[in-house]
Amino acid sequence: MTPRPYSSPERQRTVDAGRDRILAAALELMQQGDLAAFSLDAVATRAGITRMTVYNQFGSKAGLFEELFDLLVTRGAFSEMQAIFAEKDVGAAFDAFVAVFGRFYTENRPVMAKMRAAAGSDPDLDAAMRKRNERRKRGIETLVQRLGKQHQPSVPAAELVTTLDVLLSFNTFDMIAGPDRTPQDVVPLLRRLIRGVIGLPKRRTASRAKVPRKKRR
């Protein structure tokens, strides 16, 4: 009656390989077609397995979404976060923060758009996404706490974190970028915007700081 211990490295390897194939297929489908074309059947067929295996591995469609998002995040350029929080100049830290999200949103723009749409339809997935976005908010909190006294934000202090969170959300990057630009292109604009909100002086651009301005444009 008592289930005996069971562990199979061979088994585990094929299972993990299957998971990877499923996630890869899901990612490809997310990058291409529209959300309506993203069915578990399409994912399974593309991964070369049965739809049921997807259910066994991820529980549900929302589960697959969540794991896919986590995969993107771990793959993403968030490894620099440590360095950003260690940065001496708070303004530079914010600038780097914006750049990280600009890159992440650019790399995963269609996927993020579909994630947002899917989260809007499924309350469970919405809660899961909200929880993951809290990490961004906590990062903003720690940066805001490091702000000195020589700044005067254009919003109440209690709202500063929430406001910055909005400005750093995928929606903001996506809307401002529009169809003709990438979120990456929008980074300078958002930097200026954020510096304006937290009341930091305009940063000396790297080029200007180095070269002593020889010719006007």
Next chain:
Amino acid sequence: MTPRPYSSPERQRTVDAGRDRILAAALELMQQGDLAAFSLDAVATRAGITRMTVYNQFGSKAGLFEELFDLLVTRGAFSEMQAIFAEKDVGAAFDAFVAVFGRFYTENRPVMAKMRAAAGSDPDLDAAMRKRNERRKRGIETLVQRLGKQHQPSVPAAELVTTLDVLLSFNTFDMIAGPDRTPQDVVPLLRRLIRGVIGLPKRRTASRAKVPRKKRR
């Protein structure tokens, strides 16, 4: 054989009444349950008619969405827009603009959230919604053009309209308000934020401007 002319005011009235009942039922369903519960069958049952009638009247689910959105807009507090554009003080005009959208988003918050989600899944509906949002953008454009020279925006002039459009989108109101406040509550914050972006001085609050400050709170 030749179809004779035919027009029936009575008939037309009952048809219109049916349309109204369908739209009312759809609105109720949008305000209550989640988007998954919003099926054409549920709408039809609630309206006391058949699902086929919905198709006859609105063509498709997306068509119903669009007409419902238009209904909300015409019902909404956008009648003041004329007065807002006629306002002498540009800052006051922006303040009123923000208030209008705060009220609209507050009244229709769950509906707007579901519309956004539905638009994310259906490209056609997404295009339709985008087109309707252009009206907001055009309103911002006219207001921005009326800005004088005594302001220095914190973003390039070419990006000012897009930036303001983001700040006035449902997403911004919804995110900042969060679960404990209404978009309406967020209006003062967004006013300050927008004034900061376009480089306008903080407005003298109406109460301060009128009453000569007798007692501190």
Next chain:
DNA sequence: ATGGGATTATACAGCTTGTCAACTGAACTA
């Protein structure tokens, strides 16, 4: 009474997510 437009009833196709018992194969045991 008769014609026309809208609504209804009914059926169907195709798609989706999700659940079920039966099956397969690797690892353990005798």
Next chain:
DNA sequence: TAGTTCAGTTGACAAGCTGTATAATCCCAT
């Protein structure tokens, strides 16, 4: 070496959705 056990896979099924097609029905205007 041969049988048992368990995880993972599989095909089949249930229920829901949108959208379409077709015939019957109702009701108003002529």
